[in-house]
Amino acid sequence: MDYIRIERNTKIKKGVAGTVRMILLVLWAIIVLFPFYWMILTSLKGYGAYNSEYIPKLYVTSPTFENYRDAFSAVPLGRYFLNTAIFTVITTAVMLVVITLAAFAFARLEFKGRNFVFVIFLSLMMIPTELVVITNFVTITNWNMRNSFQGLILPSITSVFYIYLLKENFEQVPDTLYYAAKVDGTSDFKYLCKVLIPISKPTLVTVTILKVIECWNSYVWPRLITDDQAYFLVSNGIQEIRENGFGRENIPAMMAAVVVISAPLIVIFLIFRKQIMAGVLRGGTKG
Amino acid sequence: MVYPLVDVFVYSFEEGYNFASQSFFGTGLYNYSYVLHDPYFLQAVKNTFIIVIITVPMSTLIALGISLLLSQITKLRSAFQTIYFLPYVTNTLAVGLVFMILFKKTAYTDGMINLLINAFGGASVDFIDGPYWAKMTVMCIYTVWVVMPFKILILTSALSSVNPDYYSAARVDGTRPWRIFYRITLPMISPMIFYLVITGFIGAFKAYSDEVALFGTDLNAAGMNTIVGYVYDMLYGDSGGYPSFASAAAIILFMIVLTITVINLMISDRE
Numbered sequence: 001m002d003y004i005r006i007e008r009n010t011k012i013k014k015g016v017a018g019t020v021r022m023i024l025l026v027l028w029a030i031i032v033l034f035p036f037y038w039m040i041l042t043s044l045k046g047y048g049a050y051n052s053e054y055i056p057k058l059y060v061t062s063p064t065f066e067n068y069r070d071a072f073s074a075v076p077l078g079r080y081f082l083n084t085a086i087f088t089v090i091t092t093a094v095m096l097v098v099i100t101l102a103a104f105a106f107a108r109l110e111f112k113g114r115n116f117v118f119v120i121f122l123s124l125m126m127i128p129t130e131l132v133v134i135t136n137f138v139t140i141t142n143w144n145m146r147n148s149f150q151g152l153i154l155p156s157i158t159s160v161f162y163i164y165l166l167k168e169n170f171e172q173v174p175d176t177l178y179y180a181a182k183v184d185g186t187s188d189f190k191y192l193c194k195v196l197i198p199i200s201k202p203t204l205v206t207v208t209i210l211k212v213i214e215c216w217n218s219y220v221w222p223r224l225i226t227d228d229q230a231y232f233l234v235s236n237g238i239q240e241i242r243e244n245g246f247g248r249e250n251i252p253a254m255m256a257a258v259v260v261i262s263a264p265l266i267v268i269f270l271i272f273r274k275q276i277m278a279g280v281l282r283g284g285t286k287g
Numbered sequence: 288m289v290y291p292l293v294d295v296f297v298y299s300f301e302e303g304y305n306f307a308s309q310s311f312f313g314t315g316l317y318n319y320s321y322v323l324h325d326p327y328f329l330q331a332v333k334n335t336f337i338i339v340i341i342t343v344p345m346s347t348l349i350a351l352g353i354s355l356l357l358s359q360i361t362k363l364r365s366a367f368q369t370i371y372f373l374p375y376v377t378n379t380l381a382v383g384l385v386f387m388i389l390f391k392k393t394a395y396t397d398g399m400i401n402l403l404i405n406a407f408g409g410a411s412v413d414f415i416d417g418p419y420w421a422k423m424t425v426m427c428i429y430t431v432w433v434v435m436p437f438k439i440l441i442l443t444s445a446l447s448s449v450n451p452d453y454y455s456a457a458r459v460d461g462t463r464p465w466r467i468f469y470r471i472t473l474p475m476i477s478p479m480i481f482y483l484v485i486t487g488f489i490g491a492f493k494a495y496s497d498e499v500a501l502f503g504t505d506l507n508a509a510g511m512n513t514i515v516g517y518v519y520d521m522l523y524g525d526s527g528g529y530p531s532f533a534s535a536a537a538i539i540l541f542m543i544v545l546t547i548t549v550i551n552l553m554i555s556d557r558e
Contacts, residue, residue, distance in 0.1 A: 021356050028353055029370045031432070035385040036373070038399070042388070054396050128544065130493065130518055130537045131295045137522055138298075138530055217378045219496045223504075224523045235380045235496075239504060242384060251388055258381040269376040273369055280375065280437065281444055 036262075043067050043256040050252045067256035076229060077257055080237030087152055087222075087233060088215040092208055094157045099207070102158070103166035104192050108178065118167075124160050137224055147228040155221065156214075162207045165282075169200045206279035209272060216265055234261045299534035318535035328536060331512040337423060338430060338513070339491040346431045347483055350438035355468075357439070358446040368443065375436035383429065383500020390414035390425050415501065422502070422511055430497055434490065438483050445479035446472070481555040485548060492544050495519070514540045 042050065044063040050056075071077050105111075106118050136155045145151030173196060181191045197204070219235035226232060232240060241257055269276055299318055322328050357367060374382070389399045392413040396402075401411040412418070414425045449472065457467045495515040498506055506512035507520065514536065521533035 018360075021359060025353070025356055025360070025367055029367060032370055032373060032435075035382055035389065035432075038389060039382075039385045055402055056396060056399060128493070128537075128541050130515055130540060131534075134298070134518070134522060134530060134534055134537055135294045138294075213376055217380075219380055219499070220519065224519065235378060238378070238381050238384065239499065243503060249393075254384060255388070258384055261381045262377050265376045265378070266373070269373070270369075276376070277368070277372060277440060281440060 039255045039258050039262075042252050043259050045252050047250055047252055067250075067253045068260070070250070070253040071256040071260060074253065075237075075241050075257070076232075077237065077241075077260060079230065080232050080234045081260070083231060084216060084233045086149065088212055090149070091153050091156050091215050092211045094153065095159065095162070095211055096204065096208065098158050099163045099166055100192070100197065100204075102163045103170055104188075104196065106163070107167045107170035108196075109188070121160055122164060125164075133221065133224070136221075140225060145225075147226050147231050149231070151225050152222060152231065152233075156218075159211075162211075165207065166200060166203055169203045170196050173199055205275055206282060209268075209276050209279050212268070213265060213276075237261075295534045295537060298531050299538050318531045319539070322532055322535045322539065325532075327507050327512060328514075328517050330507075330510060331514050331517040334423075334426075334511060335492060335494065335513045338426060338494050339488060341427045342430045342434070343484065343487040343491050345427070346434050346438055347480065347487060349431065350435055350442055350483075351480070353435075353439055354442035354446055355472075357443050368440075371439050372436045374433055375440075379433055379496055380500045383497060386425065386429050386432075387415055387501050392417070416509075419510060422509070425501060426498065426511065429501060430491070430494060433497055434487065438487070441479055441483055442476065445476040449475045478555075481551070485551045485555075488547050488551060489544055492540065492547070514543075 041058070041060055044060045044065075044067070045053075046062070046064050046066065049062075106114065106121075132155075140146065140151045140154070143151075145154070177195060178191065181195065186194075217235065218233065219239075222231075222233045223236050223239075226236065229240065238257060238261060241254060300316070353371070357364060360367075390401075391398050392401055392411055392415075397405070397411045398414075400414065405411060412421045414421045453471050453475075454467065457471060462470075493515050494513045498511050498513055498516060502509040502511045506516045512520070518533045518536045518540065521529045521536060
């Protein structure tokens with residue numbers, strides 16, 4: 001008798017604990033998802049409909065895509081979008097080349113003072129970005145590169161941390177492989193392309209993903225270096241839209257712009273979910 | 288290589304540095320004294336400290352709670368993890384606008400959050416253009432929302448790497464859940480918690496774009512500027528063109544962050 005009661009009590013206790021757990025988790029999921037839901041919802045409401053709802057409705061009866069048309073025609077959202085895409089692709093591509101070559105030099109090439117240079121390199125990570133930004137700003141301004149893609153891209157084509165990550169990876173490849181390749185008369189460059197890069201592919205993918213996210217969301221540097229709308233990236237674009245946007249407080253159109261800006265990364269995230277989360281776990285910051 | 292650091296250090300002592308001619312007319316501590324007497328800078332320091340003190344413990348605790356809950360379920364776990372990670376990949380400026388609209392009170396509507404508050408019997412507040420503490424509340428909520436994905440990710444992975452044998456052994460001994468948490472889980476993941484606290488402090492001290500997202504680029508007018516915001520405003524923008532003041536402020540920020548990090552490291556060493 002007693003035994004049955006104890007078992008039943010435990011079962012109830014477990015059930016209650018499980019339900020509470022689920023409720024809390026769902027609650028947080030709602031907190032996370034609600035802003036996304038809200039921006040899509042609002043972007044589908046008409047201008048008049050939105051402003052006449054004193055108590056905003058949680059659903060939309062007659063969805064309209066007019067806001068998306070407005071977002072592209074009334075403000076140069078397409079331009080911002082294109083700029084950001086160009087900026088992201090070029091920066092990521094150039095950075096991959098730079099860090100691969102640098103990591104190869106530190107991992108494989110023998111030159112005087114290699115370790116010393118690398119230690120100095122690593123100590124660079126301690127310098128806060130704000131200080132670097134000030135120097136970069138003065139340099140780029142003096143080179144007359146404001147409002148140009150070179151000015152936007154140049155400061156972010158290298159990353160000490162990624163070089164470090166990649167160098168560690170390269171060093172795990174046994175020396176014998178390198179010597180074997182040398183005996184066969186393979187050049188350093190060919191060895192790098194045919195052996196090291198394929199072996200380090202996971203790290204390179206991680207770095208690429210993190211860099212793309214960083215580029216797409218970068219705000220501070222583009223804001224400092226561009227004041228010509230023709231070179232605005234999406235972050236600056238959305239800020240511009242917010243401040244002098246559509247000539248009137250057109251919140252639905254603003255939300256349409258927000259959806260357009262957020263969509264690419266969310267799609268990429270949903271496709272490469274596992275790689276992105278593993279990548280951030282390995283080398284992410286923010287927060 | 289250490290050029291940026293030295294360079295900024297030099298700028299911060301050059302008085303009246305002029306961009307166009309690259310000349311200055313003296314060296315000394317004037318820049319520091321100017322910055323330290325600037326009411327906007329003092330406001331920025333105050334805001335930054337409030338954000339740090341509120342958001343770092345809060346986000347770490349909530350993240351710990353959520354990760355613990357996550358580690359106890361198997362069904363739907365990866366779905367939850369995916370959802371929780373979403374804010375990490377979104378543009379903070381874009382989503383900040385959504386938060387602004389949810390909290391803002393306009394002529395047309397009180398805003399979603401105010402209606403919720405009304406439903407529970409409270410009075411509407413304008414969170415975006417209203418009183419200081421209302422603005423600070425939104426600021427902290429948004430900051431926590433933004434930093435959460437990273438913390439949950441790190442803590443869930445730390446929790447799943449704890450050897451399950453410990454838990455089995457504790458269960459055999461009939462240890463109470465709270466004691467298991469306090470004696471096994473917490474010590475096992477404490478390095479990761481310290482890591483999150485340290486990076487959290489550093490990140491929160493550098494808060495800037497979240498503020499812009501909520502209150503617009505003119506943060507001084509909104510009274511919501513941060514130290515980093517002050518540095519960039521001094522550098523460029525409507526009030527800009529003063530790299531010396533910007534450098535002095537940046538050096539002060541660097542000193543603060545360095546001090547806090549060293550204190551953190553000392554505490555974590557002692558533990």
